[in-house]
Amino acid sequence: MKWEELSKQKAEFIMSGWNGFPKVNEKSNDLNLRSELMAAFEDTLSFLEINKEDLIKGNYRFDMEYGLKVYQIFNQYPSFNVRTASNNNVWRYLSLEVIPDIVYYRWGMREGRFWKDPRRIWLKAIWWYIHLSWQGSEEATREVLKSNTTDDIVQLVERAGSLGYRVTLTREIIRHYGSLTKEQKGRNNQIFRKVMKLNTARAKTVEPDLHPGGQQSYVKELFDYFENAREEVKSS
Amino acid sequence: MSQAIALYPTIDEQLTTKLGFEPGPFKFSYTTDVVQDMETQYLDVNSSVSLIKFEDPGYQWDPDNKNLIVRRTSYISNPAFLFGQYGVVPKDAELAVGVLWSSKSVNMRGAQKLTTFNAASASPVQIDLDLDFSPGNLKHELYLEMIVYISKPGNAGDNETHLGNQPGLILGTIDTTRIVLEGNGSVFPIVEVAEETMPLWWVVCAWTDILEDGFDEENVKICINTAHKNFDQVYSGKKIQDSPLFLEIMASSLQTIIHKAQESGSWQNVKSGDDLVPGSIGAAIHYFITTFGWDVSSPESLSFSIRQYLEDHM
Numbered sequence: 001m002k003w004e005e006l007s008k009q010k011a012e013f014i015m016s017g018w019n020g021f022p023k024v025n026e027k028s029n030d031l032n033l034r035s036e037l038m039a040a041f042e043d044t045l046s047f048l049e050i051n052k053e054d055l056i057k058g059n060y061r062f063d064m065e066y067g068l069k070v071y072q073i074f075n076q077y078p079s080f081n082v083r084t085a086s087n088n089n090v091w092r093y094l095s096l097e098v099i100p101d102i103v104y105y106r107w108g109m110r111e112g113r114f115w116k117d118p119r120r121i122w123l124k125a126i127w128w129y130i131h132l133s134w135q136g137s138e139e140a141t142r143e144v145l146k147s148n149t150t151d152d153i154v155q156l157v158e159r160a161g162s163l164g165y166r167v168t169l170t171r172e173i174i175r176h177y178g179s180l181t182k183e184q185k186g187r188n189n190q191i192f193r194k195v196m197k198l199n200t201a202r203a204k205t206v207e208p209d210l211h212p213g214g215q216q217s218y219v220k221e222l223f224d225y226f227e228n229a230r231e232e233v234k235s236s
Numbered sequence: 237m238s239q240a241i242a243l244y245p246t247i248d249e250q251l252t253t254k255l256g257f258e259p260g261p262f263k264f265s266y267t268t269d270v271v272q273d274m275e276t277q278y279l280d281v282n283s284s285v286s287l288i289k290f291e292d293p294g295y296q297w298d299p300d301n302k303n304l305i306v307r308r309t310s311y312i313s314n315p316a317f318l319f320g321q322y323g324v325v326p327k328d329a330e331l332a333v334g335v336l337w338s339s340k341s342v343n344m345r346g347a348q349k350l351t352t353f354n355a356a357s358a359s360p361v362q363i364d365l366d367l368d369f370s371p372g373n374l375k376h377e378l379y380l381e382m383i384v385y386i387s388k389p390g391n392a393g394d395n396e397t398h399l400g401n402q403p404g405l406i407l408g409t410i411d412t413t414r415i416v417l418e419g420n421g422s423v424f425p426i427v428e429v430a431e432e433t434m435p436l437w438w439v440v441c442a443w444t445d446i447l448e449d450g451f452d453e454e455n456v457k458i459c460i461n462t463a464h465k466n467f468d469q470v471y472s473g474k475k476i477q478d479s480p481l482f483l484e485i486m487a488s489s490l491q492t493i494i495h496k497a498q499e500s501g502s503w504q505n506v507k508s509g510d511d512l513v514p515g516s517i518g519a520a521i522h523y524f525i526t527t528f529g530w531d532v533s534s535p536e537s538l539s540f541s542i543r544q545y546l547e548d549h550m
Contacts, residue, residue, distance in 0.1 A: 008454060008455075009442065079300070081371070082344060082373055083373070083375050085342075086341060086342040116444065160343050161345075162340075163336075163340055164338050164343040165343050165344060165345065166345055168346075205406055206406060207347050207385065207406060210347045210348075210349055210385060211403070212386075212403040212404055218404075
């Protein structure tokens with residue numbers, strides 16, 4: 001399958017032509033993909049027992065569940081790889097021509113989520129969120145992601161770093177974070193954000209992928225840093 | 237690697253020279269039923285970052301459907317300089333050489349350990365690079381950085397307490413290579429369009445964040461109109477470099493792009509080079525200013541220095 005593209009200029013032009021509600025481009029070669037994505041959308045809504053009109057208020061569980069579906073739908077096409085997933089114009093096409101109605105239910109007419117802001121194109125963000133968190137299966141991935149928030153999506157996806165993502169590392173960080181109890185997360189406000197920041201700083205002097213103790217111990221050190229800091233405060 | 241200020245001695249240029257790092261030739265190949273060798277082309281090996289590309293004699297390699305194997309054997313002739321009081325680690329520590337690879341256009345990076353050695357290892361230390369990227373995982377460029385880091389800390393003696401000694405600590409980069417995978421490596425985004433009612437050429441500046449967005453067609457481009465009556469004169473049948481009109485289009489476009497950049501809130505960063513993502517528009521302009529010596533202090537000096545540079549160098 002060839003993945004159609006849409007440039008920034010064309011995206012802007014198309015969106016400016018919408019009159020309050022998006023128009024689907026019913027080109028025959030995308031209809032299969034659209035019906036798959038629509039079916040997944042309906043499934044997700046009924047699974048979560050919510051209405052599409054409620055999505056605009058923001059809903060992490062929807063982003064995660066739909067992300068899990070979208071991730072697997074795209075990945076079943078052999079031609080869909082990280083090259084495709086890094087091509088903003090492919091995401092612009094998908095967002096504006098294939099499932100603009102779904103993007104609209106989630107974000108209204110926010111152009112940044114359709115095409116304008118490459119890091120925030122919603123469909124792209126949820127695909128990468130799942131990709132950077134993937135634990136080998138849908139169930140295992142859901143298990144580590146289920147108590148996260150929309151802010152965690154931002155923290156993970158938007159901290160690409162100047163040279164890109166270390167995928168095995170982000171998956172390990174997510175695994176570790178997902179294994180914390182609710183109490184542990186509650187005790188340490190915004191620990192995920194703090195860990196991601198610490199990682200950025202630490203990766204300047206130590207390459208996480210080459211840590212002599214292995215990636216797991218590198219990640220454990222990141223989390224322990226805040227856990228220990230908290231205990232020191234408590235005991236002093 | 238970002239330039240963090242280190243509180244311990246690192247491998248600087250002087251020490252790299254003393255080490256006697258001997259880079260070997262790069263070998264590129266891919267697998268079909270057998271291993272297909274490709275030809276390495278050295279575009280620029282005199283800069284601090286070498287620029288190379290490869291060509292498949294069979295024209296079969298493409299980044300979507302073929303893997304890419306990168307091999308290279310290099311040597312460090314005098315590793316002993318790294319150890320002890322005047323080196324970078326305590327004399328009984330163990331060091332490792334690793335490679336950091338990245339392909340910014342797909343937002344992917346990784347690292348691999350290549351070898352370890354200590355003060356007692358035989359010289360030279362041999363470093364075998366052997367990377368195999370599966371199809372569909374690289375785009376435009378592959379960036380390789382060879383680093384030295386601590387694999388096992390030592391026992392710092394009294395005169396070694398100033399040295400770095402933590403496991404994993406990066407002590408420096410000994411070699412950096414930019415490998416062009418697609419395109420010609422000259423990143424200037426020029427596209428041809430056919431629009432009968434439009435002028436001969438124009439510039440599109442469509443970036444959102446100059447510090448981050450790539451210097452590529454998506455965010456900035458020069459459009460040259462093939463449907464224009466004067467299009468023939470742009471290239472005038474000769475080499476691009478020989479066309480004064482083309483040179484003038486380039487000069488005016490670049491000037492327009494820089495003016496637009498000056499209006500953005502991030503211009504100070506572009507000038508100073510702080511917080512620039514490699515490959516971004518900001519990084520490209522920073523390079524023009526610092527390396528080509530373009531003078532951005534006034535419109536007329538910018539106009540002058542761009543043209544002077546292009547006429548001398550194209």
